[in-house]
Amino acid sequence: MSKKTDERKKNVVVVGGGFAGIDAAKGLAKQLDHAQYNLVLLSARPYFVNIVAALRTVVSSAGQLEEKVLVPYDRLQNVAFVQGRLVEIAETAPGKGGVLVLADGDRLEYAALVLATGSTWPSLIDFGDADEEVREKIGVWRRTFAQAKNVVIAGGGSVGIELAGEILDAYPNTKVTIVHSGTRLLNDAYPDKFRDRMEQTVRARGVALVAEDYVDVFPEPLATTDVVTRAGKIIRGADLVIPAFGARPNTGVVATLGGGVLTASGHVRVAPTLEVRGHPGVYAAGDIVEWREQKQAGKASAHAAVVVPNVVSFLRDQPQAKVYEGSREMIVIPVGRAYGAGYFDVLWGIVVGNWLTSVLKGKDLIVGMIRGRLNY
Template identity: 65%
Template sequence: IAGGGAVGIELAGEIREAHPNTKVTIVHSETRLLSDVYPEKLRKNLEQKVLAQGITLIDQDYIDVFPDPLFVTDVVTRKGKTIKDADLVIQAFGSRPNTDVINTLGAGVLTEAGHVKVKPTLELPDHPGVFAAGDIIDWHEQKQALKSGSHMSVVVPNLLSFLRGQSQKKVYKGSTEMIVVPIGRLHGSGYFGVLWGVILGDWFASMIKGKDLLVDMSRKSLNY
């Protein structure tokens, strides 16, 4: 599994639970699982639980070439490590945001990773009246659909103020980081970025998300 974020961890746990004799390896670009948005304590906690499930971790490395699923054998990482006799390679890292059209505004509007540079008002620097929200913005936070509501609570009033010729008073100060990462049905960790940062263990991850990965809740929210 290429990518040790929440998706990669959850997928590894699901595979190990359904097929306990299957060898699973996570290749992750950072020194710990998840990203540095989250505290070291949580990342270390999840790493220990992943290893306890017999999942192999290769950190600070990448898989650059994804072989044909029908003809996978050995997989070689960027640093030359060989994962032998692989049956399947799964991409579980984030993709580049679809922001190429914003380049029409001129040079310097995007970061090297393709995210849109914004001021705390979520307006683009040097482009009055142009706002951005969602996963495309360059903000040090985990990309989650949940945060889009917080973005829009800043963008909408500021956009209306701009149209009225008034100063923009709403600023985005970030959102509280929250995540639940199950490792199979019975293990995992949850994190709430309040107070000193609250980390909850297996029982919480299992109760909240481990049983069905919130599929039933998502289905109902989409009226499906």
């Protein structure tokens, strides 16, 4: 399976190479007894994809961001990387480890398991697994945006808002319309004062908004057509209609653990220790966790801070003392490089505007900081 693993040792496996998986792997690398355990990071892709910068990457080739947002795992210390797509988790017995079955037929035993399989994203940034597939998709979207003149975005969450800003930065003459199901942009996890500021910022950039409505039909890209919303509004001459709905938990393979593991929404049922309910020694982190909070990359480190010590305690047959108590809601949404708004659930609930949003995120999408997490 990997020349970097010692077959005489047991494996602790982290499944998923996104934000939560990286934070869990880095934490375990520092705390595991490497004389007894191999630490393995299993991911279907050959590198980390910085989803925070994905929208800017697919809209335009400016800055050649793909060279910065696709980051190899080879500088993670004391971590053996295995590329493969997981298709089944075959648990020996609760608390007794098991075997991970990969699409190519390979099998990887585990003594403890961290599931950090992340989200499935709207098609625009739902990248494939192979390097050539990822890069081809980026190229196709860039060519498409360069030709589009009238774009309709279905979804007024953070993805739709950021996408509108990136389009207008790269192509200022493109007409952009957001169709959103709610009365205000975003959702009610955030206060109205922030959502109102967000709408003001989006409108100031020239984006047209259609509220309390839906797009049900998505024509082929660059096929000019009149878009008729569910409520009957006509958006004339659209040549690109993009779904930008919220992400969904990527947990299909997690269901192979057995019945009752997933909620109706597809999230993983966990105890406050972030151990999967009914499956000792198996943990979940990141977007897939059933917890009443917004699913964001910023939550990953807090999840890892609970999972890592509890994995170590499990392996030592000691009580698991760390529990997750949730995280404050914070979000920064650029509308291009120089515009946007942010919300921080501290004090009275702080809302920030264009300048601070640009400094915190919009200008460079914290690409350098994120590369640093993988030691680049």
